[in-house]
Amino acid sequence: xxxxxxxxxxxxxxxxxxxxxxxxxxxxxxxxxxxxxxxxxxxxxxxxxxxxxxxxxxxxxxxxxxxxxxxxxxxxxxxxxxxxxxxxxxxxxxxxxxxxxxxxxxxxxxxxxxxxxxxxxxxxxxxxxxxxxxxxxxxxxxxxxxxxxxxxxxxxxxxxxxxxxxxxxxxxxxxxxxxxxxxxxxxxxxxxxxxxxxxxxxxxxxxxxxxxxxxxxxxxxxxxxxxxxxxxxxxxxxxxxxxxxxxxxxxxxxxxxxxxxxxxxxxxxxxxxxxxxxxxxxxxxxxxxxxxxxxxxxxxxxxxxxxxxxxxxxxxxxxxxxxxxxxxxxxxxxxxxxxxxxxxxxxxxxxxxxxxxxxxxxxxxxxxxxxxxxxxxxxxxxxxxxxxxxxxxxxxxxxxxxxxxxxxxxxxxxxxxxxxxxxxxxxxxxxxxxxxxxxxxxxxxxxxxxxxxxxxxxxxxxxxxxxxxxxxxxxxxxxxxxxxxxxxxxxxxxxxxxxxxxxxxxxxxxxxxxxxxxxxxxxxxxxxxxxxxxxxxxxxxxxxxxxxxxxxxxxxxxxxxxxxxxxxxxxxxxxxxxxxxxxxxxxxxxxxxxxxxxxxxxxxxxxxxxxxxxxxxxxxxxxxxxxxxxxxxxxxxxxxxxxxxxxxxxxxxxxxxxxxxxxxxxxxxxxxxxxxxxxxxxxxxxxxxxxxxxxxxxxxxxxxxxxxxxxxxxxxxxxxxxxx
DNA sequence: CGAAAGGCTCTTTTT
DNA sequence: GAGCCTTTCG
Numbered sequence: 001x002x003x004x005x006x007x008x009x010x011x012x013x014x015x016x017x018x019x020x021x022x023x024x025x026x027x028x029x030x031x032x033x034x035x036x037x038x039x040x041x042x043x044x045x046x047x048x049x050x051x052x053x054x055x056x057x058x059x060x061x062x063x064x065x066x067x068x069x070x071x072x073x074x075x076x077x078x079x080x081x082x083x084x085x086x087x088x089x090x091x092x093x094x095x096x097x098x099x100x101x102x103x104x105x106x107x108x109x110x111x112x113x114x115x116x117x118x119x120x121x122x123x124x125x126x127x128x129x130x131x132x133x134x135x136x137x138x139x140x141x142x143x144x145x146x147x148x149x150x151x152x153x154x155x156x157x158x159x160x161x162x163x164x165x166x167x168x169x170x171x172x173x174x175x176x177x178x179x180x181x182x183x184x185x186x187x188x189x190x191x192x193x194x195x196x197x198x199x200x201x202x203x204x205x206x207x208x209x210x211x212x213x214x215x216x217x218x219x220x221x222x223x224x225x226x227x228x229x230x231x232x233x234x235x236x237x238x239x240x241x242x243x244x245x246x247x248x249x250x251x252x253x254x255x256x257x258x259x260x261x262x263x264x265x266x267x268x269x270x271x272x273x274x275x276x277x278x279x280x281x282x283x284x285x286x287x288x289x290x291x292x293x294x295x296x297x298x299x300x301x302x303x304x305x306x307x308x309x310x311x312x313x314x315x316x317x318x319x320x321x322x323x324x325x326x327x328x329x330x331x332x333x334x335x336x337x338x339x340x341x342x343x344x345x346x347x348x349x350x351x352x353x354x355x356x357x358x359x360x361x362x363x364x365x366x367x368x369x370x371x372x373x374x375x376x377x378x379x380x381x382x383x384x385x386x387x388x389x390x391x392x393x394x395x396x397x398x399x400x401x402x403x404x405x406x407x408x409x410x411x412x413x414x415x416x417x418x419x420x421x422x423x424x425x426x427x428x429x430x431x432x433x434x435x436x437x438x439x440x441x442x443x444x445x446x447x448x449x450x451x452x453x454x455x456x457x458x459x460x461x462x463x464x465x466x467x468x469x470x471x472x473x474x475x476x477x478x479x480x481x482x483x484x485x486x487x488x489x490x491x492x493x494x495x496x497x498x499x500x501x502x503x504x505x506x507x508x509x510x511x512x513x514x515x516x517x518x519x520x521x522x523x524x525x526x527x528x529x530x531x532x533x534x535x536x537x538x539x540x541x542x543x544x545x546x547x548x549x550x551x552x553x554x555x556x557x558x559x560x561x562x563x564x565x566x567x568x569x570x571x572x573x574x575x576x577x578x579x580x581x582x583x584x585x586x587x588x589x590x591x592x593x594x595x596x597x598x599x600x601x602x603x604x605x606x607x608x609x610x611x612x613x614x615x616x617x618x619x620x621x622x623x624x625x626x627x628x629x630x631x632x633x634x635x636x637x638x639x640x641x642x643x644x645x646x647x648x649x650x651x652x653x654x655x656x657x658x659x660x661x662x663x664x665x666x667x668x669x670x671x672x673x674x675x676x677x678x679x680x681x682x683x684x685x686x687x688x689x690x691x692x693x694x695x696x697x698x699x700x701x702x703x704x705x706x707x708x709x710x711x712x713x714x715x716x717x718x719x720x721x722x723x724x
Numbered sequence: 725c726g727a728a729a730g731g732c733t734c735t736t737t738t739t
Numbered sequence: 740g741a742g743c744c745t746t747t748c749g
Contacts, residue, residue, distance in 0.1 A: 060739080088739050113738080131744095135734090187739055254737065355736055357740090377738085411725095418725045536739060554737045576736055592737080613740095614735085 003042050003074060007035075014242075014275040015039045018047060018214070021235075021269035022242040023262070027306040028291070028598035029282025029560065032244050036216055037067050039242065040082070041074040043214055052081035055212045055234070059219040061086060061539040063558060083212070087227050089534050091190040094197070094208070096530075101201050102193065105183035107399045107526070110533035114383065115404045116140055116186050123174040126430070134167055142168040143175060147188035148224040148256035150195060181435065183401050191226040198233045209237035219558070220245030220265075222257040228264060239269065247302065248295050251554055251592045253584075278306050282560050284313025286634050287604050291597040293630045298587045316604045318627060321640040322697075324358070324568075327609045328365035330640055331565050334605065335371060335548060338563060346372060348562035350549040352596045354574040357614055358567055359550050372547040376555055380537045386493055386502045387509050391532055393483045396464060397471050398525050400437040403429070407436060413492035416456040421449065437464075463487070475517040476524045480510050553596045564600035566593070569608040570621035593626045606635075610681060610697045620669050622683050622695060663715040666694050672713040674698065674706070679716065 004012050014024050014035045026032035040056055043049040058064040064085045071079040083090060095104060111119065120136050120143070146156050146168070153173040160166050179185060185193060198205040215235050217223065220243035223231075235241035243265060250259045266272060280288055288308050296303070321327040331351055338344040351362055356378050366373040381387060389412055392405035400406065407426070411417045429439040440461050447454055463486050471479050484490055484506070493499045493506070512532075516524040538555045549561070553574075568574055574593055579585035597604060608623050663672060670682040680698035685708075692708040706713070 086739065132733095137734095190739090251737075252739090255739075357735085380738090414726070416725070420725085534739070538738095552737065578736060588737095 003038050003045060007031075007038060008279060010275060010277050010279070011035050011038070014277065015042050017242075017273045017275065018043060019240065021239055021265070021272040022275065023265055023269075023272050024242065024244040024275045024277060025262075025304070026244055026246055026277035027280060027304065028246065028249065028595075029280040029308075030277035030306075031281060032246075032277060033063070033067070033218070033558070035277065036218055036242075036244055037070045037074065039216065040067075040079075041071055044071075044079065045075055049214065050081070051079050052083075053211060053213040054216070055083040055090070055214070056216040057087055057090065057218060057231075058084070059086065059222065059558060060536055061089065061534065062536075062541060063218065064089075065539075086534070087223075087230070088187060088190050091194040091230070092530055092534065094194050095185070095190065098197055098201070098204050099193070101204060102197050104185070104193065105399070105401075107183060109182070109184045109395050109399055109402045109405070110190070110530065111179070111182075111184045111186045111404065112383070112533060113140075114388070115184070118404050118407075119175055119178050119182070119184075120171060123171050123178060127170055127174055129167060129171070134164075134171075139168060139171050143172045144186075144188050145256050146172060147186075147192045148226050150192055150226050150229060152192075152196075181401070181433075182403050183399055184404070188226070191224075191230065195226055195229050195233065198230075205233060206237070208234055213238050214240045215242070217241075217243045218245075219249075221247050221250035221259055221262060222252040222255075223261050224256040224258055225261075228258075228261045232268065241269070248298075248304075248591055249557060249595050249598075251557065251588060251595060253588055276304070278304065280306050280308040280310070282310075282601050283308065283598060284310050284602060286313045286315060287597065287600050287602075290316050290604065290630050290634050291594055293634070294590060294597060294626050295594040297626075297629045298590055300584065300587055314603055315636045316606060316630070316634055318569075318635050318637040319605055319607045319640065320623075320637065321607065321609045322611055324361040324609050324612050325365070326640050327567055327607050328361045331362065331567065331605075331607070332365045332369045332371050334565075335563070336369070338603070344563060345546055346548050347543060347546045349565070350551060350556065350559070350561040350563070350599065351565045351567060352551055352553050352556050352599070353567045354553060354576055354592070355568075355614070356552060358573070362550055362567065366548065366550075372545075374541070374545065374547045374549055376541055376549060376551040377537050381505070381508070381540075382532050382535060384502070384505055387505055390480065390483060390489070390506060390509060391529070393467070393487070394479075394525060394529060396437075397467050397479070397483075398529055400464065400468070401435040403436045410436075410460060413487055413489060415460060416452065417460065421453055421457075424449075471525060472521055475521060476513040476528055477510055477517050479521070479525070480513050553592045556599050557595050560599050560601060562601040563603045563605075564596065565605040565607060566596045567607045568612065569593075569606045569624040569627055570612065571624055572619065572621045573612065573614070574624050574626065590626060593624070610683065618669075620681060620683050620697075663713045666692070666708065666713060666715075671716050672696060673716045674711060674713055 004015065007015060011031055015038045024035065036056065040054060043054060044051055056067065058067060068079060068084055092110065096106065099108065100106060117136050117140060120139050121131065124131050124134060153169060153176055156169050156172060160169055212234050215231055217231055231241060245262065247259055247262060250257060285308055288306055292306065319330055321330060335349050339346060353359065359375055359378060363375060389409060392408040395402050395405040396409065407422065410422060425436060425439055425443065428443065429436050432439060440457060443449065444454065444458055444461060449457065467482060467486065470482055474482060490503060493503050513528060516528045519527060575586050575589035579589050606627060611618055611620050666672065666682045666685055668682050668685065671679065672682060673679050677698040680696040683695040683697050685692050685694050694706050694708050694711065694713065696706060
């Protein structure tokens with residue numbers, strides 16, 4: 001197959017420019033992934049490059065897997081030794097091989113969010129800091145940010161400017177020590193330590209530099225300082241570095257991704273070739289224009305001209321509902337309509353939203369109507385308590401010095417080792433500067449606990465040691481069975497709430513383990529644990545299933561669907577209220593919205609609800625500002641209450657309007673009556689030159705902006721007939 | 725020691 | 740509303 005034949009001129013240019021640095025700025029749907037894949041294929045097939053000399057970095061494992069599949073197709077054979085994966089996966093592999101050089105235990109475990117938090121809590125405790133005063137989460141993200149900027153605790157100390165940062169520093173320092181003792185690294189360490197490794201070990205670096213003649217990075221706009229430093233190190237010899245990205249789709253700045261990497265790239269590689277991919281193959285003209293209307297309102301941005309030869313298509317539908325339940329119901333019925341009336345399958349449809357909590361109402365509707373759906377994200381499989389319990393056993397078997405995992409399972413299922421005992425053990429471990437596991441063995445020798453506790457502890461140690469011994473012989477699935485049998489985990493689970501369902505998850509875990517049963521036991525365990533740490537939920541999205549996809553806007557990056565619903569187009573949701581006071585965060589929310597819009601091929605629905613109960617209490621939100629930015633001629637707006645409310649209002653008494661009852665101080669959420677528009681709910685109140693501009697969502701006529709002094713709004717009782 | 729209940733907080737996005 | 744923490748009771 002001619003690798004260049006199917007490419008447009010710009011794409012071809014991007015593929016053929018193999019010498020030196022290349023920056024590809026690619027709009028949504030412009031065939032960016034295709035370009036990277038074809039470029040690799042071109043390097044191998046046309047230029048005769050050994051795949052082992054190429055590194056391609058993707059944003060998710062799923063993208064990596066798909067790229068490998070496509071490469072195999074393009075090349076007509078397995079591509080083999082190509083280094084292909086996420087930054088984290090690639091770094092993990094490098095550190096497995098070379099970590100020794102910077103004092104990293106070869107069996108290091110990778111801690112996830114929850115493990116990290118546990119360790120931060122422990123650090124706070126040891127430093128006698130009040131956990132109420134210093135939120136674990138805040139410290140966690142401060143530490144993560146520091147690492148993403150390659151700041152060691154010592155570096156961080158240099159730039160302390162506030163008392164909080166002082167606390168961060170102390171916690172960070174202790175946290176890092178604890179990680180070391182646990183022979184563990186966190187996600188950020190994978191990047192930071194790899195950079196440190198290359199910084200301090202020039203021999204190792206030059207080996208890798210010589211190996212990777214060509215480096216490609218996808219989703220470059222979402223790389224952070226550490227990732228940028230890493231590719232700069234690796235490309236230090238050949239400078240054949242090709243990065244692909246779209247500044248308008250940068251949505252991970254909260255994870256320290258920095259758009260400025262694009263600027264740095266142009267500065268660090270002044271000879272870089274710039275290729276623009278501006279033709280969109282995915283979306284209708286209308287959808288593309290809607291996207292452009294939304295993103296153009298960002299000030300911190302270089303304008304770019306996207307175009308498409310696709311047809312204009314249907315107008316974008318703006319759907320207004322009263323509640324999120326109605327919103328969800330609409331989505332489901334609309335999907336059913338599309339499937340029955342047009343050539344649309346369930347798998348072509350996706351519902352996207354800002355926060356995971358929004359999925360609940362949607363799920364309920366999908367379940368009620370029996371429409372198959374698939375939820376991406378939320379509580380991820382490998383984060384479920386029962387799954388993590390069993391993984392903790394595997395981790396301890398693999399590396400008994402992993403105290404966080406050991407502490408997790410020491411009394412799960414309950415075996416009479418209580419909190420008191422555990423904290424005494426932990427204190428002892430700390431004074432001895434030993435791992436929990438070693439402390440356990442020590443304590444058993446000294447017999448310093450009561451006989452009953454000693455017996456319990458001995459039982460646990462025997463269990464673990466037995467498992468460790470078996471782990472060398474058994475394959476992974478067998479080892480898992482051994483754990484389950486030895487701990488009575490099944491009985492333990494079945495005695496709990498949702499026990500059956502949770503046991504199913506263990507069965508699923510066992511299936512996943514079986515895939516590794518062919519490797520030798522040592523290697524299988526190591527590979528499995530690493531994989532389990534680095535998988536993202538999106539990685540398991542299988543497009544072959546014919547189901548609707550429910551997904552956050554963040555995870556939707558890089559995907560495409562013929563039909564896209566974006567739920568919750570409201571102020572406070574998208575943009576999220578957390579971003580209100582920072583203009584640059586609002587810009588990121590806008591990019592997020594843009595990402596969602598541009599996922600759509602044929603049809604796009606923007607949904608907003610007047611009322612939404614998120615986090616327990618209900619709130620009334622005005623339409624998202626992003627909706628206001630769309631040219632009216634591109635959309636059709638439909639209110640769902642028209643028919644819904646006529647039914648629900650029937651029989652409700654209607655108060656007679658009298659001006660003397662004018663409401664003087666309307667509050668958001670008040671129910672009001674207007675002589676012309678009827679009943680409605682106050683959405684917002686803005687002071688205006690001694691008067692107030694009140695936005696009211698009327699049941700029959702939609703949202704109106706009214707001047708309080710002229711509107712003669714009357715406050716009315718909330719009636720249960722309101723569809724709230 | 726362990727289960728249960730009550731109180732508290734904080735509500736974003738994830739490799 | 741949920742998850743986490745603390746308290747209480749058996």
